Amino acid sequence: MSTNAPHFGNGSVIASRAAFTHTGSPRPARPGQLDQGLAENIAGGVDPEQLSEVSHATAWALLSHVHTTEDPAVVARTLTLVDHEGVDVIAELWSHAEPDSLPGVLWRLYLLRTWMRRQRDAIARLWRLGEPIATSASAIAGVDAAPTEEDIARTADSILAGAFRGDFAVALERASTFVDVVVLGLRVEAKRMTARASAMADVDSPVVGTTEEIHTLRGQAARLLHTAANLQTTAKDLRAGAHLWRRGQLE
Known part of the structure; x- marks a missing residue:
């Protein structure tokens, strides 16, 4: 990546x-x-x-x-x-x-849509890493196992439209599930980078890399994991919002 x-x-x-x-x-x-x-x-x-x-x-x-x-x-x-x-x-x-409020949840939905549309290429790749075969997450989020950039953009619009025109809680659950899969993709990519850096550092490994290249890979992996942790917080906020909405407590 x-x-x-x-x-x-x-x-x-x-x-x-x-x-x-x-x-x-x-x-x-x-x-x-x-x-x-x-x-x-x-x-x-x-x-x-x-x-x-x-x-x-x-x-x-x-x-x-x-x-x-x-x-x-x-x-x-x-x-x-x-x-x-x-x-x-x-x-x-x-x-x-606050994340457990209606304006807080709407802000997350709008920013999620913006991010999905602007980074559709990278996100499509992350989805394919996190969801290599169609599972229940694919069904909930409404995304194929191998989405294109256009699929990601359409999903972004569909999630936000569902919040305003359909079942608000379902839209939040779709969004949180989508983010969960992207988090998995980020972790897979970070793991690959870390493994490559370790191979480069192994004197017996056929993979050759400079100290700078090893440091760069490890730094990239750390940033991906940091992003994954932030996104996981967002997924939890969206899921909690769906729960509160169903109980009539999202204000």
């Missing part, structure tokens, strides 16, 4: 725990887009307690509105929210929300 391996931020797919901001209305004026007043509030800074309140209110308003609308344009804008507004703006709104 190249050194351009998929990478995540601190502790999870998310950058950390953030919140949603708003202008005072119970729902966004244009679902799937942020109004100008909201953007200005973000830039000017908002009280953390107010941010937390608005984070939850806006997440619920967005989710409920898309569930009830019959306008396909509204649905399309909501699913591509990050594409239109940018990850940084969305991060200001939701990324500090």
